[in-house]
Each structure stands twice: as C-alpha cells, then as structure tokens.
Amino acid sequence: MRPLPLAWQLAPRFARSTRRDAATSFLSAVAAGGIALGVAALVLALAALSGLQQALRAEILARTPQLEIELPPGADAGRLATELAAVDGVEFVQRFARARGWLLAAGVAREVEVVAFSERLPRSFPDAELVAGVEGVVVGDDLAARLGVRPGDWVELVGARPTLTPVGPQPRMRSLAVAGLFKSGRTERGDRVALPLDLAAGLLPAGAPQLEIATGGLDTALAVAGRLRALLPPGSVVRTWQDLNRPLFFALHLERAVMFAAVSLIVVVAALVLVADLALLQSSRWRELGALAAMGAAPRELGRLFTLLGLIVGGGGALAGGLLGVVVARLLDRWHLVKLPAQVYFLDYLPFAVEWLELGTVLGVALLLTFLCSRWGTRRLAEMRPVEAVRR
Amino acid sequence: MSVEVRARGLVKSYRDGERVVEVLRGVDLDVAPGELVAIEGPSGSGKSTLLHLVGGLDSPDRGELAVGGRALAGLDAEELARYRCQTVGFVFQFYQLLADFTAAENVLMPARIARLPLASWRRRAGELLAAVGLADRATHFPGQLSGGEQQRVALCRALLLEPSLLLADEPTGNLDPASGEQVFALLLELARAHGTTSLLVTHNPGMARRCARVLRLQNGALHELSR
Numbered sequence: 001m002r003p004l005p006l007a008w009q010l011a012p013r014f015a016r017s018t019r020r021d022a023a024t025s026f027l028s029a030v031a032a033g034g035i036a037l038g039v040a041a042l043v044l045a046l047a048a049l050s051g052l053q054q055a056l057r058a059e060i061l062a063r064t065p066q067l068e069i070e071l072p073p074g075a076d077a078g079r080l081a082t083e084l085a086a087v088d089g090v091e092f093v094q095r096f097a098r099a100r101g102w103l104l105a106a107g108v109a110r111e112v113e114v115v116a117f118s119e120r121l122p123r124s125f126p127d128a129e130l131v132a133g134v135e136g137v138v139v140g141d142d143l144a145a146r147l148g149v150r151p152g153d154w155v156e157l158v159g160a161r162p163t164l165t166p167v168g169p170q171p172r173m174r175s176l177a178v179a180g181l182f183k184s185g186r187t188e189r190g191d192r193v194a195l196p197l198d199l200a201a202g203l204l205p206a207g208a209p210q211l212e213i214a215t216g217g218l219d220t221a222l223a224v225a226g227r228l229r230a231l232l233p234p235g236s237v238v239r240t241w242q243d244l245n246r247p248l249f250f251a252l253h254l255e256r257a258v259m260f261a262a263v264s265l266i267v268v269v270a271a272l273v274l275v276a277d278l279a280l281l282q283s284s285r286w287r288e289l290g291a292l293a294a295m296g297a298a299p300r301e302l303g304r305l306f307t308l309l310g311l312i313v314g315g316g317g318a319l320a321g322g323l324l325g326v327v328v329a330r331l332l333d334r335w336h337l338v339k340l341p342a343q344v345y346f347l348d349y350l351p352f353a354v355e356w357l358e359l360g361t362v363l364g365v366a367l368l369l370t371f372l373c374s375r376w377g378t379r380r381l382a383e384m385r386p387v388e389a390v391r392r
Numbered sequence: 393m394s395v396e397v398r399a400r401g402l403v404k405s406y407r408d409g410e411r412v413v414e415v416l417r418g419v420d421l422d423v424a425p426g427e428l429v430a431i432e433g434p435s436g437s438g439k440s441t442l443l444h445l446v447g448g449l450d451s452p453d454r455g456e457l458a459v460g461g462r463a464l465a466g467l468d469a470e471e472l473a474r475y476r477c478q479t480v481g482f483v484f485q486f487y488q489l490l491a492d493f494t495a496a497e498n499v500l501m502p503a504r505i506a507r508l509p510l511a512s513w514r515r516r517a518g519e520l521l522a523a524v525g526l527a528d529r530a531t532h533f534p535g536q537l538s539g540g541e542q543q544r545v546a547l548c549r550a551l552l553l554e555p556s557l558l559l560a561d562e563p564t565g566n567l568d569p570a571s572g573e574q575v576f577a578l579l580l581e582l583a584r585a586h587g588t589t590s591l592l593v594t595h596n597p598g599m600a601r602r603c604a605r606v607l608r609l610q611n612g613a614l615h616e617l618s619r
Contacts, residue, residue, distance in 0.1 A: 003507050010504075017492040291488035294449060295502045295549070296477020298470050386472075387450035390484070391440075 006292075006301050011308035014285075024284055027277035032317035034270025035366060039318050042263045042362045043325025043354065044332075049259060050358070051333065051351030053252050059185050059346055060248065062126045064241045066221035067213040069228065072235030077209035081118075083231060084213065089224040092214040094118045095197065099204040103139070103193055104156040104173075105147040112143070112191045114157065116200035121182075123214050125194050128182035136177035137195040140184030153178050157193070159203030172203055185346060267366050271314060271373040278310050278377035289381070290389030303382030310374025311367070318366035322359060329354050394425040394589040395460030395479065395556040397446055402455035404441055415441050417612030418455070426587045428580065430600035432617075433609035439593040440561050442609065446591060447480050447559045448472040459557060477506050481550030481588070483560040483579070487542040489534040489549075495521060495541075496530040499548045506553065513552065520548035524578050540571025544578060551582055558583055558590040565595060572596070 003009060069084075071077055081093040094117055101114040121128055121138060128138055131151045139149065149155055157176050162169035176195065184192070213228070215221045218241060225240050232238070242249065282289070289302055329352040332338055336349035399421040405414040415438035423429050431439050444450040445457060448464055457464045459479060467475060476482075481502075489498045496517050503513035521530050524544040534542050543563060550558060563579060564572030576599050583590040592603060600606045606617040 001509065003504060003510055005507065006505050013492055287486070287488055288490050291482075291484070291490065292501070292505065293473070294447065294476060294480075294482040294484075294488075296473050296475075296480075296505045298473035300469070301473070301505075385450065386476075387444050390444065390449055390488075 005304070006297055007304040007308045010305055011312055014281075014305070014309050015312045021284055024277065024280050027273065027280055028313050031270055031274040031277045032313050032320070034273055035267055035314050035317035035370065036321035036324065038263065038266030038268075038270050039321030039362055039366050040325040040328065041266055042260065042366075043322060043359060044329055044352070045259050045263050046256065046358050046362070047325070047329040047333075047352040047354045048338075048350055049252075049256050050355050051353040052347075053256075054353050055347055055351055056252070060245060061218065061241055063124050063185060064244050065122065065124050065212045066215055066218065066241050067225055067228070068239045068244065069211040069213065069232065070237040070239070071209050071211065072233060075209060075233055075236070077211060080232070081211055084211065084228060087224065087227055087231065089215050089220050089227070090213055091216060094120065094122065094212050096122065096210055096212050097197065097200065097204050098210065099160050101160055101193075101203070102158040102171075103137075103143070103147070103191075104158060105149045105153070108147055109158070110143060110147065110191055112193045114159070114200065114204065115192060115194045116197045116204060117194060117212075118197050121194055122212050124212075125182040125192070126185075128180050130180035131178075134177050134179045135196065135199065136179035137193050137199075138180045138182055139178055139193050140191055141181045142184040143191040143193075144178070144181050149178055151178050151180055157195070157203060159200075159205075161203060161205045174199070174203055264365060267318075267369055270317070271366075271369040274310055274314050274370060275373050275377040277313065278306055278374060281309065282306060282378070282381055286389050289384075290386065290391075293384075293386035293389055299384050299386065300382050302384075303378045306378040306381055307371070307374040310377060311370055314370030314374065315367055318363055318370065321366070322363050326354050326359065394587050396425050397421060397423040397557065397589065397591070398456075398458045399446070400456045402442070402445060402452045402457060404438070404445065404450070404452050414612060416445075416452070419609070419612070419614045421446075421607075421614055423589055423591065425589055427605065428583055428590045428592070428603045429605045429607060430592045430594055430603035431607050431609055431614075432594055432597065432600050435595075437609045438612060439609050442614075443559050443561050443591060443593055446557070447482060448475045477502065478553075479556050481553070481555035481558045483543070483546050483550045483558070483563045485562040485565040487534070487539075487546045487566075489542055489545060491534055494531050494533055495526060495537065495545045498534070498545055499552055501549060502553045508553075517548065517552060520551060521545070523582070524548055538571070539567050540575060543567060543571070543575045547575065547579055547582065551586065551588070554586055554588075556589060558588045560590065560592045562593055562595060564599065572599075576602075 077095050081095060084090055085093045097116045099114050101112055102109045103112045125138060134152060137157060154175055154177055157174050159172045161172055163172050215224050222240055225238050229238050292302060333352040338350035340347055340350055342348040399419060402416050402419040404416040405412050419442060433439050445452050499517040499520060500513055503510060521527055526541060526544055529537060529541060560579060564576050567575060594600050608615045608617045
C-alpha cells in the first residue's frame with residue numbers, strides 16, 4: 001500500500017515532539033487553549049441563548065394564535081369557517097373579534113385588549129381555570145390580582161364603540177361576571193381579556209370579521225397557511241404565528257448573530273497566536289526542513305506539513321473546547337446552576353440548550369479560522385528556496 | 393546506476409547588503425558516470441554553492457548544468473524536488489538528522505518522501521545500518537548517538553534509494569580524526585560498491601587524494617589538481 005503523503009506521515013510526530021521545546025510548547029498550548037476557550041465560550045453563550053429563547057418562544061407562542069385570518073368586509077365568516085375546518089391539517093376554526101377597551105373594578109380602570117370569541121376560549125389564553133356555569137369575561141391572573149378581583153366577581157367592561165347621545169358620544173359599558181382566569185405569564189406585552197362574541201355584541205366596533213385557526217403544531221400551521229390562502233376571498237389576510245411575532249424573532253436572531261460574532265473574536269485572537277506558534281516552530285526546525293528539502297520534499301509539501309501541524313494544534317483545541325462547552329452546558333442545565341431572579345424573569349434559572357447544527361457551525365468556523373491562519377503562517381515555507389534552509 | 397555531470401560557465405552571486413559577491417565566475421565541470429571527485433578550496437570559495445547547484449537546491453545566475461543529460465535550468469520547484477528525490481543523495485557536515493526520529497526512521501526518510509512501500513525499504517535501511525556497524529543503534533534517537541554515528545546514519549540515509557549522484561559537503565568536517573576516517577572510508581566503500589557518481593567537498597587534502605580526481609575551487613573557477 002502506498003504510504004500517506006509526507007505531511008500526513010510527519011505532522012502527528014512533529015505535533016507530539018513540540019512538547020520537548022519549552023517556547024514552542026508554551027505557544028502551542030496558548031493557541032490550542034485559546035481556541036478551546038473561545039469555542040467553549042461560544043458553545044456556552046449560544047446554548048444559553050438557545051435555552052432562553054426556546055423558553056421565551058414557548059411562552060410567547062402559547063399566547064399567540066397559530067393562524068389568524070382577517071376577512072374582507074362583507075365576507076361570510078360562518079360559511080368560511082365551516083369550509084376551512086375541512087382543510088387537511090386544520091383542527092379547529094373559530095370566529096373572533098379584537099378591539100381595545102377598559103376593564104373597571106373597584107374604581108380602577110385598566111386598558112385591555114378585548115378578544116371576543118365564538119364557541120370556546122381560544123388556545124392563546126392558556127391554562128384557563130373557568131368557573132362552571134358562569135358566563136362572562138376571562139381575565140389574566142396578573143391583571144385580576146392587580147385589580148383585586150376573583151372568579152365570580154363582577155366587573156365592568158367598557159368598549160371602544162361609542163353611543164351617540166345628545167351630549168355627544170358616550171362609551172358603552174357592560175357589567176360582566178369574571179368567568180375565570182388564565183395564566184397571563186411574564187411575557188405579556190399588555191393586558192388581555194376574552195369573552196364570548198354574543199356577550200361582546202354592541203360593545204366592540206363593527207369591524208371586519210376574523211378567524212382563528214388551530215392546527216396540529218407550529219410547523220403544520222405554516223404549511224396549512226399556504227393552502228388556506230387559495231380558498232379565501234380576495235382581500236383576505238392570513239397571519240401566521242411567525243408574522244405575528246416577526247419583530248421579536250428578528251430581535252432574537254440578531255441577538256444570536258451579534259453574540260456569535262463577538263465571542264468568535266476570542267477564537268480569532270487564539271488563531272493568530274497559532275500563526276506565531278507556527279513561525280517559531282518553523283524557525284526551530286529550519287535545519288530539519290533543509291534536510292527534508294534536500295531529500296526531495298517539495299517546499300509546498302513542507303508548507304502542507306506545517307499547515308497540518310497547525311490544524312492538529314488548533315483543531316485539537318477546537319474539539320476539546322466543543323466537548324468542554326457541551327459538558328458544562330449540560331451540567332448547568334441539568335442542575336439549574338445559573339439562577340435568575342424569578343420576580344424579574346419568567347424563569348427562575350437559565351436553561352442551556354445545545355443545538356447540534358449550531359455546535360457544528362461553531363466547530364466549522366473554528367477549524368476554518370485555524371486552517372486560514374495555518375496557511376497564512378506557512379506561506380513563507382511554501383515559497384522558500386531549499387538552499388536557504390540548508391545553508392543555515 | 394550512475395550519471396554524468398556536466399556544467400559550463402556556471403555563474404552564481406549573492407547580495408551581501410549593498411555588495412554583490414560573485415562566488416562562481418564561470419565554472420566548468422565534467423564528472424564521468426561512477427567517478428568519485430573531490431573538490432577542495434578555501435572557506436567561502438563556493439564549494440558548497442557548487443554542490444547546491446548540482447543538487448538542485450539552488451539555481452545558477454548563468455551557465456548550463458546537466459545531470460545525466462538532463463538540463464536542470466527551467467525545472468520548477470516540484471520537478472527539482474523530484475530530481476533530488478530520485479537522483480541525488482546528500483550528506484551534510486552537520487548530519488541534519490531529524491531529532492524526533494530514530495536512526496532507522498531517519499534512514500527511511502527518503503522512502504517516506506518518495507512515498508515508496510515502507511516495509512521493503514525498512515529491511516534495506518536495516519541492512520545499510522548493519523553495513524556501517526550501527527545495527528544495534530537503529531532504535532536510538534540522534535541525540536543518543538555520537539557525531540561519527542550520526543554521520544554514518546546520514547550516509548545510510550543518503551544511499552537508501554541508491555541515488556545516481558552522491559553529494560557530500562565536508563562530511564567529516566565536524567568529526568574527530570578517527571571518526572572522520574571511519575566515515576570517509578565507509579563513504580568511499582559504499583560509493584564504489586554502488587558505482588555512484590560522487591562529488592565530495594573536503595578541506596582534508598589526505599582524503600581528497602584518495603578520490604579519483606581532485607579539483608580546486610579558487611577565485612570562482614575550478615582547476616584540476618590531480619587525476
């Protein structure tokens with residue numbers, strides 16, 4: 001069998017023997033350690049962001065309709081709801097209306113978003129505890145606590161649709177029982193209340209009819225959205241959970257990208273140390289390089305030898321750093337070691353979630369940087385005249 | 393197998409700061425296949441430079457140089473490396489063994505570079521080491537060998553692939569007289585046994601006289617001293 005190219009035969013031995021020389025072994029350790037540290041930091045930072053973002057996403061998406069359809073004025077919402085319910089992937093269709101309003105209790109008024117629904121409480125009002133037999137308004141637990149109301153209490157809901165009176169437009173008001181509480185969570189951007197459409201009649205402006213659609217899952221919702229568009233009358237607008245949270249998802253994506261770029265700088269600095277390390281290694285082995293050149297090793301082959309040597313040092317650091325990052329992230333997540341103030345955040349610990357594709361990207365970037373720096377560090381070697389090494 | 397070396401009007405100069413030093417000023421050289429030629433001359437006269445040109449480690453500023461009828465001018469770096477690998481064996485004054493490899497591994501290095509099957513060449517390396525009396529030192533690293541032993545390893549390394557041309561640059565220059573004599577005798581014996589065309593740079597007139605021809609390099613030109 002034909003032996004491997006010279007670089008592959010010699011680089012592992014050269015890498016092992018760098019330990020004999022204090023200066024080169026120190027620089028190699030700094031380079032490998034720096035790359036390992038940078039990769040571990042990158043893996044940990046991204047795992048923390050992923051963990052937090054996954055929790056945040058779950059929290060927010062639990063309070064967001066999967067699909068929302070705004071129908072054009074005059075559309076027959078009831079007939080369309082029946083038609084859309086038959087579409088593959090659709091689990092439930094209900095009519096709803098949304099408007100601004102005020103909730104009054106104990107002399108205190110709070111501005112709320114009023115959601116009027118048909119049939120049943122929409123899925124975007126999670127963990128609702130409803131009082132059996134009471135029909136009325138469902139309020140977020142946080143708002144209920146602030147207003148000091150409990151299920152069964154009476155509150156007043158003021159709608160945005162005014163009544164014209166001789167003294168001018170007056171707001172319409174209706175007394176309603178609190179039919180139950182839902183978990184508003186810590187990510188609610190404003191207070192919401194929900195009530196059946198028939199109770200809301202007259203309170204809300206006569207706006208365009210809207211439909212909320214529940215499907216088997218978030219991905220199904222995105223797939224179904226396309227199919228629904230074809231069935232809807234012109235002028236209809238379909239909004240997916242992605243559309244409804246686009247600014248948030250953009251911010252999360254941006255945060256991740258900026259974090260990646262910032263922490264990557266550690267790897268860049270460490271990879272530059274690798275350039276210095278390779279320069280010192282070449283200098284200390286210059287006479288041996290001359291001997292190899294005299295025996296017929298082409299300068300480009302010697303360049304490849306030292307590029308591979310750089311990849312062994314840097315790649316070893318990157319893999320060690322990746323392993324370290326994954327192990328530490330797993331430990332921090334398993335034992336909830338990073339605590340968060342529960343009063344401030346919606347979680348009492350920082351979750352870590354390692355995404356394998358992201359880990360692969362981090363390792364890929366670290367190896368690419370290592371390779372580029374190694375090539376840069378050995379460019380002089382690939383262009384050397386063999387006699388320069390022999391003469392030394 | 394051996395080759396003929398033919399050079400005409402070789403010129404080589406170096407830049408030393410502002411100064412240009414012309415080391416070779418039109419060197420003519422003819423070495424017949426299998427011939428053993430010594431080159432002597434004062435320090436700095438360009439002996440090593442001439443050897444480097446013939447060995448394809450450097451290229452002349454002017455002049456023609458052909459080894460085995462093949463002109464070296466115009467060969468690119470890869471072709472010159474192949475020429476050194478297939479045709480030339482080098483022995484240096486300071487041995488230039490690879491410190492992290494054992495004596496046997498050092499001897500085997502040309503086969504690694506040429507990517508030849510190592511198993512059969514490992515046997516050949518063992519035979520060569522045995523021939524120079526180092527069979528029991530095969531697994532020692534250069535740092536564990538004396539200067540004479542290291543140069544004998546370097547000699548085995550140079551001869552492993554049975555090169556057509558052996559170039560030795562003061563091979564005994566760094567050895568004590570006894571070791572130097574032993575290495576030189578081995579070099580002559582092996583070169584003659586293989587019929588290798590050999591160019592030997594030496595400061596030692598006694599050793600030079602034991603070669604078939606002696607050339608003297610002085611003032612940038614080569615003169616025949618004895619045949």
